[in-house]
Amino acid sequence: MNGSGDCMTMLTPLGRSTLMVPRLGVGAMTWGEPTGLARWHPAKLAYGGAHGFDEEKRALEASIAGGVTLFDTAAMYSGGAAERRLGELAQEKAVLIATKFPGSFFFRTADLPKELDASLARLQRTSVELYQHHFPTNAKAIPRLMELMADAVAAGKVRAVGVSNYSAQQMRLAHAVLADRGIALASNQVEYSLLHRQPEINGVLESCRELGVTLIAYQPLAGGALTGKYAAGARPAGVFRRFMKNFRGSGLEAIAPVVALLREIGARYGKSPAQVALRWLIENEHILPIPGAKNSRQAADNAGALIFHLTPAEIEALDRATLAWRG
Numbered sequence: 001m002n003g004s005g006d007c008m009t010m011l012t013p014l015g016r017s018t019l020m021v022p023r024l025g026v027g028a029m030t031w032g033e034p035t036g037l038a039r040w041h042p043a044k045l046a047y048g049g050a051h052g053f054d055e056e057k058r059a060l061e062a063s064i065a066g067g068v069t070l071f072d073t074a075a076m077y078s079g080g081a082a083e084r085r086l087g088e089l090a091q092e093k094a095v096l097i098a099t100k101f102p103g104s105f106f107f108r109t110a111d112l113p114k115e116l117d118a119s120l121a122r123l124q125r126t127s128v129e130l131y132q133h134h135f136p137t138n139a140k141a142i143p144r145l146m147e148l149m150a151d152a153v154a155a156g157k158v159r160a161v162g163v164s165n166y167s168a169q170q171m172r173l174a175h176a177v178l179a180d181r182g183i184a185l186a187s188n189q190v191e192y193s194l195l196h197r198q199p200e201i202n203g204v205l206e207s208c209r210e211l212g213v214t215l216i217a218y219q220p221l222a223g224g225a226l227t228g229k230y231a232a233g234a235r236p237a238g239v240f241r242r243f244m245k246n247f248r249g250s251g252l253e254a255i256a257p258v259v260a261l262l263r264e265i266g267a268r269y270g271k272s273p274a275q276v277a278l279r280w281l282i283e284n285e286h287i288l289p290i291p292g293a294k295n296s297r298q299a300a301d302n303a304g305a306l307i308f309h310l311t312p313a314e315i316e317a318l319d320r321a322t323l324a325w326r327g
């Protein structure tokens, strides 16, 4: 076990870009206070929102103190309120911001520069460290989008380029277009956790390895199911989350053995199930998880995943225990 501060502060390049990042980020999707229709944003409905300005501020500070300086948001989250909040909180702080476009489903490719300027205004910045295309559109649009991304890098508004929810094939296309402009595709942000292992079989993880692209793992705690605090008699807050596979019907019963194993392994290191679940991802050098944190306790707990190691036998045991979630 390595309990030194070294791995807390260790920064590595994001993919083959020049952007140096910690091995863990924070998902700030539930932050901010939306108004109007944005109050019904799926993130708010699913998770019941974060715990308000002061607690979000403490979560940001606890993350930074734990060496987690990368924060992920999106123009779409709560109609821009999540970006606005992160922008307020990050003032004067040495943080790296990853955001995504578009802000709505009525997006046209040519709108990218306008969307980027709107995000920068909400974030109160002149540039963003990572700019990601949130959802793939038809394959024909990808080359033009990546050309516009490359223009944004050339203009100094974007440091590294990423995509999200891209298939292996879409990723390869984006990678090739950017490579022609001398830019590395830095990351592909997809769902990946012990309870969602599809990237291992749909070619995305393999393509990330081959192309040197970091796989940013969203929902790395399976929406909280891997924290061990939910069970058949203790269901989560938030309307949508109750309908997610792991929380409805017998979902929580099915994952009980996985949580028991996380606890058993965690007990050896004084770590929580969430920390072990995150560590399982971090042990793969191509993966960077971004757990959502609603408060400073969760932020500090998640940051603790940076300062220990799992043995190959423990990684293997977790792999085997979650084979059913691979297909």
Ligand SMILES: NC(=O)c1ccc[n+]([C@@H]2O[C@H](COP(=O)([O-])OP(=O)(O)OC[C@H]3O[C@@H](n4cnc5c(N)ncnc54)[C@H](OP(=O)(O)O)[C@@H]3O)[C@@H](O)[C@H]2O)c1
Residues within 6 Å of the ligand: 026, 027, 028, 029, 030, 047, 072, 073, 134, 164, 165, 189, 190, 217, 218, 219, 220, 221, 222, 223, 224, 225, 227, 229, 236, 237, 274, 290, 291, 292, 293, 294, 297, 298, 299, 301, 302
């Ligand atoms: N690109 C995309 O399409 C996409 C899609 C979804 C998410 N994302 C990104 O991924 C990030 C993370 O995903 P997610 O928030 O959906 O799922 P997640 O990280 O798997 O789960 C986060 C939830 O788990 C609970 N939690 C977190 N840390 C905890 C801890 N240490 N102990 C106990 N409970 C803890 C909190 O909810 P409770 O306290 O209410 O249980 C929190 O809201 C988002 O913030 C967003 O940036 C991206």
